[in-house]
Amino acid sequence: MTNYQRRFLEVINYIETHLDTDLDVNALCQHAYLSKYHFHRQCSAFFGMSVIKLVRLLRLKRAAYQLAYRENGSILDIALANGYESHEAFSRAFKKYFDKSPSDFRDTPNWAPWHAQYDPILTLRNNIMSNTDNFNVEVVDVDEIAIAVMPHRGAPNRLGQTIQKFIEWRKLNRLPPSKSRTFNLVYDDPNTTAPEDYRFDLCCSTEQSAEPNDYGVVDSAIPAGKCARVRHTGSDDAIGIVVNFLYTQWLADSGYDIRDFPIYFERISFFPDVPESEMITDVYLPIK
Numbered sequence: 001m002t003n004y005q006r007r008f009l010e011v012i013n014y015i016e017t018h019l020d021t022d023l024d025v026n027a028l029c030q031h032a033y034l035s036k037y038h039f040h041r042q043c044s045a046f047f048g049m050s051v052i053k054l055v056r057l058l059r060l061k062r063a064a065y066q067l068a069y070r071e072n073g074s075i076l077d078i079a080l081a082n083g084y085e086s087h088e089a090f091s092r093a094f095k096k097y098f099d100k101s102p103s104d105f106r107d108t109p110n111w112a113p114w115h116a117q118y119d120p121i122l123t124l125r126n127n128i129m130s131n132t133d134n135f136n137v138e139v140v141d142v143d144e145i146a147i148a149v150m151p152h153r154g155a156p157n158r159l160g161q162t163i164q165k166f167i168e169w170r171k172l173n174r175l176p177p178s179k180s181r182t183f184n185l186v187y188d189d190p191n192t193t194a195p196e197d198y199r200f201d202l203c204c205s206t207e208q209s210a211e212p213n214d215y216g217v218v219d220s221a222i223p224a225g226k227c228a229r230v231r232h233t234g235s236d237d238a239i240g241i242v243v244n245f246l247y248t249q250w251l252a253d254s255g256y257d258i259r260d261f262p263i264y265f266e267r268i269s270f271f272p273d274v275p276e277s278e279m280i281t282d283v284y285l286p287i288k
Contacts, residue, residue, distance in 0.1 A: 007032040008046050012054075012125075013277035019059050020081050025051075048120045057121060058276075059083050060097055063090070064114065065272040067106040068160060069167060075102045111160050125237040135242060137250055138229045142284070145222040147183060147203040148175070148210045155195035166202040169215040173208075181205040182267040183222065191240070225259055227284040231268075235276040239265070239283070246285045259286035 010031045015023060028051070029036045032043075043051045059082040066078050073081075079090030079102075094102050099113045150169065152162040170176060185201035203220070210217045228250060232242050243263060251258070268280035 007034070008043070011043065011051075012058075013275075015055055015058055016275040016277045019055075019062055019275075020083055022083070023055060047124060054121070055083075056093060057097075057118060060094060061114075061118065062272045062276075063094065063102070064098065064105065064109070064111075067102055068109040068164060070272065075106075078102070109160055109164065111157055115157055122237050125235055126241060135230050135245055135250075137246070139256075139287070140227055140229050142222070142224060142227050144224040145181070145183075145205050146207065147220050147222055148173075148206045148217050149185070149220045150202045150215060150217045152198075152200045152202060154198060156190040156198050156200070157195075159200060162202060165215055166204075166217075169213065169217050170204060173206075173210075175204050175206060177204075177267070177270065182270075184265040184267070185262050186243070186264060187262045189240070189243075222264065223259075223261055223286075225261075226256075226287050228254070228256070228287055229285075230283045232281045232283055233277075234279060235271070236279070236281070237276075239281060242283050246283065251285070251287075254287070256287040259288045261286040 011028055014028060014031045025036060025039065029039045032039065034042055040051060043054070047054050049057075063078050063082045066073060066081075067075070075090070076087045079087055082090070084090035084093070091101055094100075094105070097114060097117050098105055098110070100108075100110060148169075150162060150166045152159055170180070181204065183203040183205070185203060187199035187201075188197065190198055203222075210219050228246055230242050230246065232239055246263070263283065263285050266282040266284065268282060269278065271279050
């Protein structure tokens with residue numbers, strides 16, 4: 001990553017940790033080490049959008065996650081926590097990007113309209129991360145972990161609905177992240193897999209058997225064995241760069257082979273409970 005790219009990554013990180021404030025352009029300029037006379041033009045050129053639109057998209061993403069995955073908090077509270085001065089201003093902005101009011105989205109989330117609007121930020125984060133070659137890889141021995149699994153099968157942009165169901169099941173079974181570790185089993189690359197063939201499992205550790213249920217949750221286990229582990233700090237938008245690094249550059253140089261189990265993530269800290277720049281995910285590649 002070049003110093004120039006790192007400057008703008010700092011701008012994004014600063015915005016993400018101050019979404020509930022009236023963002024100060026002078027502070028953003030200081031983080032980018034840019035003159036305020038050139039800041040807006042350089043940001044627009046680098047981000048592919050104005051700073052104002054970037055802020056709006058990041059605020060609305062966090063708000064949408066809070067609406068979909070966190071029951072506590074009124075819509076007004078969520079609006080204020082994301083820098084909007086009123087319920088009405090938040091609702092207008094939200095409906096423009098999601099084609100639904102905040103209350104309708106909370107009842108039946110639909111992420112499809114959002115993905116097209118958000119794609120420039122996804123592309124930006126991948127471009128920045130693709131120039132990073134300093135991932136710290138540890139080889140660790142993992143004990144077997146009993147897990148409850150909710151499979152997601154189908155288009156990645158429908159994963160949010162499966163996440164909602166899994167959160168409901170965990171609440172019913174008193175398995176919050178504070179008591180039960182959270183994992184994802186990642187079978188397919190969404191960039192190369194047909195949407196209808198995409199497979200992704202939502203999991204949590206458990207000491208009890210999953211009783212028969214209407215959610216499709218079943219018992220399984222993460223097997224014991226060696227893994228290559230990378231701690232990824234930041235948004236999921238660019239986590240695929242870490243996965244590709246392990247499968248290609250690191251594996252080719254390591255002398256290890258892959259075990260017959262998919263790569264998996266352990267979620268250490270979650271968005272929207274922490275800013276995206278502070279999310280922590282451990283990526284495990286099973287090896288032998």
